[in-house]
Amino acid sequence: MEETKSDLQRVFRHAKLVGILLMILLAVLYLASGCYSVKPEQRGVVKRFGRVVNDNVLPGIHYHWPWPIESVLRARTTEIRSLSISFGSQKGSEGQTAEASGSYGEVVVNTEEDPEKDVPIWAQETDRFVPVVSSELEEGQAAELLTGDENLVLATLLIQYTIKQPKSYLYNAIDTGKVLNCIVQDATISKIAEMSVDDVLTTGRFEIQMKLKEQIQTRADSYDLGIRFTSVQIQNIQPPAEAAEAFREVASAREDQHRLMQQAEGDRNRRLPEARANANKLRNEAAAYAKEVVEMAHGEAERFLMGWDEYRKAKTVTAHRLYMEAMEEILPRVRKLVSDPEAEGPTPFPQNELPP
Amino acid sequence: MIKKTLSIVGIVVVAVYILLTAFVAVDVTETVVITQFGKPVRVVTEPGLTVKWPDPLQTVIRLDKRLQPLESNVSEFLTQDKKNLVMSNFILWRIVDATRFIQSVKGVTSAERRLSELVASELGMTIGTYSLSSFLTTDEGGTKIPEICDKVTKTSREYALREFGIEVMGVRLRRLSFPEQNLRSVYARMSAERERMAKKYRAEGEEKAAKIRAETDKEVREILAVAYRESQVTRGRGDAESIRIYAEAFEHDPDFFKLTRTLDAYRKCLDEKTTLILSADSPFFQFLECPPGGH
Numbered sequence: 046m047e048e049t050k051s052d053l054q055r056v057f058r059h060a061k062l063v064g065i066l067l068m069i070l071l072a073v074l075y076l077a078s079g080c081y082s083v084k085p086e087q088r089g090v091v092k093r094f095g096r097v098v099n100d101n102v103l104p105g106i107h108y109h110w111p112w113p114i115e116s117v118l119r120a121r122t123t124e125i126r127s128l129s130i131s132f133g134s135q136k137g138s139e140g141q142t143a144e145a146s147g148s149y150g151e152v153v154v155n156t157e158e159d160p161e162k163d164v165p166i167w168a169q170e171t172d173r174f175v176p177v178v179s180s181e182l183e184e185g186q187a188a189e190l191l192t193g194d195e196n197l198v199l200a201t202l203l204i205q206y207t208i209k210q211p212k213s214y215l216y217n218a219i220d221t222g223k224v225l226n227c228i229v230q231d232a233t234i235s236k237i238a239e240m241s242v243d244d245v246l247t248t249g250r251f252e253i254q255m256k257l258k259e260q261i262q263t264r265a266d267s268y269d270l271g272i273r274f275t276s277v278q279i280q281n282i283q284p285p286a287e288a289a290e291a292f293r294e295v296a297s298a299r300e301d302q303h304r305l306m307q308q309a310e311g312d313r314n315r316r317l318p319e320a321r322a323n324a325n326k327l328r329n330e331a332a333a334y335a336k337e338v339v340e341m342a343h344g345e346a347e348r349f350l351m352g353w354d355e356y357r358k359a360k361t362v363t364a365h366r367l368y369m370e371a372m373e374e375i376l377p378r379v380r381k382l383v384s385d386p387e388a389e390g391p392t393p394f395p396q397n398e399l400p401p
Numbered sequence: 402m403i404k405k406t407l408s409i410v411g412i413v414v415v416a417v418y419i420l421l422t423a424f425v426a427v428d429v430t431e432t433v434v435i436t437q438f439g440k441p442v443r444v445v446t447e448p449g450l451t452v453k454w455p456d457p458l459q460t461v462i463r464l465d466k467r468l469q470p471l472e473s474n475v476s477e478f479l480t481q482d483k484k485n486l487v488m489s490n491f492i493l494w495r496i497v498d499a500t501r502f503i504q505s506v507k508g509v510t511s512a513e514r515r516l517s518e519l520v521a522s523e524l525g526m527t528i529g530t531y532s533l534s535s536f537l538t539t540d541e542g543g544t545k546i547p548e549i550c551d552k553v554t555k556t557s558r559e560y561a562l563r564e565f566g567i568e569v570m571g572v573r574l575r576r577l578s579f580p581e582q583n584l585r586s587v588y589a590r591m592s593a594e595r596e597r598m599a600k601k602y603r604a605e606g607e608e609k610a611a612k613i614r615a616e617t618d619k620e621v622r623e624i625l626a627v628a629y630r631e632s633q634v635t636r637g638r639g640d641a642e643s644i645r646i647y648a649e650a651f652e653h654d655p656d657f658f659k660l661t662r663t664l665d666a667y668r669k670c671l672d673e674k675t676t677l678i679l680s681a682d683s684p685f686f687q688f689l690e691c692p693p694g695g696h
Contacts (some may be wrong), residue, residue, distance in 0.1 A: 048456050095428035096449035113426070188576040193539035196591050197578075199553025216429045218468040227470050227491035231550070231573035236576065238537050238545040242591075266571060268468055268493065288586035291595035298599035302606030309613035320621040324628030331632030342643030346650030364660055371664040372685060379675040383686070 079111040087119040088211045102213035126205070128222065130229055133189030133199035133285065145261070182299040187230050192240060196242035200282040204229055204272045213271025221270055225261075226267075232260040242284070246292070250279050325349060421456040432499045434462040441500045458670075462503060468495050468570060473517050476526055477580055484533040485583065489576040490550075492520050498566030506565050516561060520572055523557045536577065546574060 082105070083089040089102030093115045109115040204225070206216045229348045236256055245372045258277040265272050274353050283294040283350070356363045427433045429448040434441050445451050446466070453459040475489040494516060496502050506512040527549055535545040550572050558569040579587055651658040669679050671677065679685065 047649075048687060066669075080409045092429060092448075094426035094448075094450040095431070096447075097429050139446055188578055191537055191577055191579070193536055193537050193544070195587070197584075197587060198596075212429075216467065218470075219465060220470060223470045223554050224468060224493065227493065227575065230492070230575050233543055234574045234577050235546040238546055239539065241539045264571075267582075284591070285588065287585075288591040288595065291592035291599070293601045295602065298602035298606075302602045302609070305606035305610040306613065309610035309617075313613055315619040316617050316621055317624075320624040325626070327632045328635070331635035335635050335642070336642040338639045339646065342646035346646045349652065349658065349661065350652050352656050352661065358658050365666060367427040367660060372430045374468050375667055375671045376677070378673050379677045382678045383681055384678055385681050 046384060079109045079115070080106065081109065081117050083104050084120055086121050086123045087393055088122045088208075090118045090120070090211050090215060092116050092118075097212055097216070118211075118215055120208050120282070121216055122208045125205050125207055128204040128225055128229070129280075130187055130204070130226060131199075131201045132230075132231075132233065133197070142379075157213075187226075187233075190218065190234060190237040191241050192214045192237055192242040192245050194241045197285050197288075198232070198242060198245055199280060199285055200237075200239065201280045202229065202257075203276075203278045203280050204274065205276045205278075206272050208271060209273040210271030213269050215271075217269050217271065224268065224270060225265070225272070228255070228261050228264045232257050232264065236260070246282060246284065250282065253272065255277055416632070419455045420674075423452055425461055426454060427451055428567065430465060432464045432466045432496060434464065434499045434503055435459050436462060441503060444499045451463070454665050462499075462501055464496050464499050464502065465509075466496050467497075471493075471513050471516060472575060473521060476521060476577060478528045480528055481530055481532045482532045482534075486528065486533070486536065486576045487529075487576065487580050487582045488524070488574065490520065491571075491575050492516055493570040493573065494567050494568060496559070496566060497562065497568040501564075501566030506567075512565060512567060515565065516557075516567060519560060520553065520557050520569070524554045524572070527553050527556075546577070550574065562620045572607050596688075 081103050085104045087104065089099075089107065090097060091099040091102060091109050093110065094113075096114075105397075107117075109117055126338070189199050192198060214221060233253075236253055237245060240253070245253070254277045258274055261277070262274050265274070283289065405655040418690055423599040425435075427445050427448050427450075431448075433451070435443040435445065435453045441462075442459070443453070455462070471494060473490050473492065475487055478486050478487060502512065506515060507655070531545060531549060532585070534540075535549070538544055553572045554569055557572065561567040561569050572674060578584075681690070
């Protein structure tokens with residue numbers, strides 16, 4: 046009986062020791078659950094009983110009081126997020142457009158690769174207000190846009206942004222993605238509504254992007270969303286399918302206009318040098334002619350004067366000689382009829398020797 | 402011994418219960434309303450830890466005070482100039498007066514419904530005072546859409562704040578279009594406009610090309626005419642010069658000139674086809690019948 050009691054006492058003492066050890070272990074584990082890490086691309090926000098006590102925890106290993114006293118949320122601040130919004134169905138079907146205009150693209154959360162989830166179980170967020178934070182492209186669908194001159198256009202915008210203020214981003218709106226969507230849609234509708242369809246489709250693209258970025262940044266700041274827009278891009282902007290043919294026709298007409306003018310211009314560039322060449326030829330020919338006649342005149346004059354010099358010395362003889370020489374040259378090749386001036390009647394012509 | 406243990410356990414359970422229900426953690430995203438037997442007695446908007454009487458004396462109602470977007474349904478509105486516009490909008494709102502919110506609209510769903518109705522009627526009234534060209538314009542002043550939205554925001558904000566404890570942060574357009582049944586005619590008008598433009602471009606192209614060609618013609622003819630004039634002048638100058646040279650030389654002895662020039666002309670003009678009738682008493686035959694010295 047005595048032995049049994051002491052045995053029991055021994056066992057009980059051991060159990061007590063084990064119990065105390067277990068308690069200490071549990072307490073240590075509980076306290077250790079306050080360790081958490083913030084990755085280089087993240088910033089942490091620590092809440093104590095729901096109140097934000099530190100809204101910019103830098104990357105590294107940190108400690109917070111364990112649940113339920115403190116909790117931490119991390120946001121990837123360096124990452125550039127994308128939001129794509131399509132205005133109007135790109136296929137251009139009316140029914141689809143009407144249906145699609147009411148819905149939003151789902152916010153895709155890839156649970157496997159989401160770095161937020163890639164932390165040890167003891168460091169995971171347990172807050173019930175976990176906002177959807179995603180690196181995936183968010184997509185929104187909206188209705189087609191009306192331009193200032195009452196034309197419809199379809200467009201796709203790609204908006205990129207980063208988190209400027211983690212606390213504001215995480216806690217100021219229930220669905221930040223949807224609020225962004227709202228801001229962008231309103232700004233786009235307003236901007237397009239004061240531009241002509243030609244400007245929208247051609248030269249206005251840059252202006253739209255610039256103005257939109259300015260406008261949505263102002264709006265986002267006024268709602269304190271903690272977001273900074275890095276770029277607004279019009280990825281695609283086009284007329285609806287029902288009128289696309291006519292728009293293409295205008296483009297081809299513009300090309301035709303250009304082509305016609307180019308042809309005329311080309312023609313001009315060919316004909317003007319040709320005309321100048323002809324003009325030059327005319328001038329040169331005239332100059333050559335003038336030179337020719339003057340030189341000829343000089344030559345002949347010189348020749349005449351030289352002959353005359355000699356002629357002067359013996360006028361009668363030379364004149365007679367010149368006359369005779371000429372006769373000698375001419376008479377052998379012509380047909381000759383010699384008539385007697387004293388004979389009566391016409392000189393008889395040898396009929397068969399007349400020229401035809 | 403057992404009694405003592407039981408009472409300790411009892412005290413601990415009660416203490417834990419009081420601790421859990423008397424301390425309330427208010428999140429940064431929420432407003433907490435503390436009610437006493439269902440009647441709101443205190444509103445906590447500051448996040449952090451707060452104390453109340455334990456349940457069931459006082460209970461908490463947690464309300465999300467963050468900004469939330471609400472999409473309205475698509476509906477048709479009539480502008481001042483009786484044009485139909487299809488519109489839908491976003492309402493960005495948040496709860497600011499939690500007590501009023503709980504008392505007037507109870508839950509978020511009914512709040513959203515009443516907010517939609519309120520904004521829709523305000524929107525309808527405001528749009529009725531603007532013409533279509535206030536929405537769609539290419540004029541300098543720009544569109545009045547932001548102005549209209551701000552107006553609706555302002556009036557519905559006042560009402561919602563007073564009645565529902567809700568602050569309307571903004572009424573923003575989500576869709577602005579023409580009614581479905583009008584779209585076909587809009588597309589037709591767009592196509593017609595484009596066709597007119599295409600025709601204009603082509604006609605302009607032809608006009609400009611014709612103008613270029615006409616100008617080219619003119620310039621070509623000008624160039625040739627000027628060249629012709631200049632060449633004629635050059636030729637004339639040459640002719641004049643040669644005439645002067647001839648005259649100067651021949652002036653020395655007109656008789657000799659006549660002789661040589663005439664003989665040259667004979668040489669050129671009288672050829673094989675010429676039949677010359679010579680008179681027997683021409684000077685050429687002077688010695689033919691009467692040799693010199695024989696008379």
